[in-house]
């Protein structure tokens with residue numbers, strides 16, 4: 001059950017079962033050969049790296065000191081040369097060969113491990129993005145886009161790091177520590193015991209380090225999040241900051257957040273700078289102890305203290321070399337564990353996102369919606385926005401295939417107390433009709449129209465297009481037949497032509513121009529530096545609200561839908577632009593079923609039906625003349641707009657939300 005400040009995103013994340021295992025199960029097949037090649041090459045590279053010290057030790061004893069056999073672990077003596085000179089050349093060749101093998105296998109390992117990790121990362125990223133594209137509008141209402149960005153950027157990166165780094169490093173750790181320990185015990189178990197006593201101490205030291213650094217990491221991560229939120233918030237509120245001259249206030253808020261991150265980062269660094277040198281010190285002590293015992297053994301010519309047996313110079317050299325080699329892989333333990341923990345949390349987030357159920361989706365067996373005439377019927381439509389928390393709570397009681405079921409689908413517990421925004425709304429628009437919605441702010445006008453597009457699904461009642469329930473047809477067919485010109489016109493980064501073409505990507509240049517002409521946009525577009533090829537959006541020229549709206553109208557003209565939804569702009573434009581927009585809208589609505597939200601009543605005088613909405617209910621209906629004659633809400637609003645401001649304010653207050 002989720003707590004108050006958790007998003008539904010968290011709720012799904014918490015229900016992900018064995019996330020890393022699922023990652024392998026879903027993304028492993030088809031890539032396992034890269035993974036296996038990487039593992040094997042890594043193993044061989046590490047094994048080959050043990051060869052030079054072993055050969056050197058054997059060569060010192062047999063060739064230089066002239067004592068003992070020329071023998072190597074694992075290799076049968078019959079395969080080795082018996083003559084001193086041959087042994088010398090054999091050693092040189094073996095050492096050089098080992099270095100070549102290390103380089104070659106490291107290269108193979110690097111390429112294949114990275115291919116594996118990056119291709120998983122790529123697939124995860126695309127899958128998450130596709131999932132996000134298909135999520136319900138309610139998800140975006142909860143403003144969780146920042147979370148999704150984090151999944152697409154940080155989490156995929158964490159997975160990649162785990163897959164090529166941590167996994168391969170743990171293999172290296174096992175090979176090196178296991179291999180070295182094996183060799184040392186094989187050569188001289190007593191001296192090996194002296195050397196390897198450091199290993200458990202190093203492990204214990206690492207565990208201690210991980211335990212004490214973890215809370216510092218947590219604090220640091222939360223400071224990063226805090227600083228990001230601050231920065232994001234400050235940037236999006238730039239208008240307010242500037243107009244209230246609060247720049248210094250914002251700087252001081254960011255300074256505080258940045259200082260907190262600085263302090264927390266230093267706390268982490270101070271401790272992590274103890275770890276590496278600490279590990280090296282322990283390895284150094286092991287080295288010194290090995291050197292002391294081995295040195296005494298050789299100089300005395302007999303085993304010191306409790307030790308027994310003999311030690312050759314060559315074996316001693318091997319000990320000295322290999323003791324050094326054990327530190328680096330051991331020092332990786334804390335990184336490996338860290339990367340493992342991060343990857344676990346990241347794959348929980350990835351699958352948390354993937355498990356969020358989508359309610360507004362294509363029906364299993366869609367009815368065809370062809371040659372749309374444009375008849376729109378609302379039949380007792382009732383709807384409420386379920387909040388994220390309500391959806392999560394509703395969902396935690398239901399089950400699904402690894403996911404949760406919840407939402408505003410009508411039977412989730414969570415929505416029992418959600419506020420009803422649209423209640424028992426019924427009306428019919430015959431093909432070609434114009435239905436206008438008016439009413440005070442927050443009355444539910446936009447919501448009524450969004451339900452037609454299936455941005456949300458109704459809780460009760462039915463919305464039909466040409467007699468088909470909108471939930472029974474293909475989403476794409478439905479949305480293709482409806483044009484939506486909203487208050488906010490978003491332009492994607494790209495050219496003007498790209499933006500007009502958006503949704504109908506193969507429209508010809510000619511069609512784009514014709515649409516722009518119909519939207520009264522052609523002239524101003526021609527005046528731009530590169531005409532239709534002028535870049536707009538974040539990195540291009542900035543257009544005025546009126547210009548943006550005409551581009552949106554051109555886009556809708558190109559779409560040529562049978563049904564139109566107009567959410568009239570409230571932003572003020574000059575009279576000439578308003579006239580231009582009005583003309584282009586009039587042309588657009590000709591012969592199409594139009595559902596319009598109007599704030600200026602003058603624009604809807606000609607509507608076939610005007611619905612007055614208040615608190616989600618239709619409180620009056622009729623055409624302009626009928627409503628004036630009825631002398632109700634509409635008449636008051638009309639007089640207010642034509643008359644005094646006082647009356648307008650009164651009317652709004654009466655109808656309040």
Ligand SMILES: Nc1ncnc2c1ncn2[C@@H]1O[C@H](COP(=O)(O)OP(=O)(O)OP(=O)(O)O)[C@@H](O)[C@H]1O
Pocket residue numbers: 141385421439440441442443444445446447448657
């Ligand atoms: N995405 C949403 N999630 C939750 N509640 C919402 C959402 N959008 C709107 N609401 C709420 O639903 C109610 C109706 O909003 P809606 O935007 O439909 O009104 P409106 O009549 O179009 O208002 P306006 O004239 O100001 O655009 C409001 O109380 C609003 O707070």
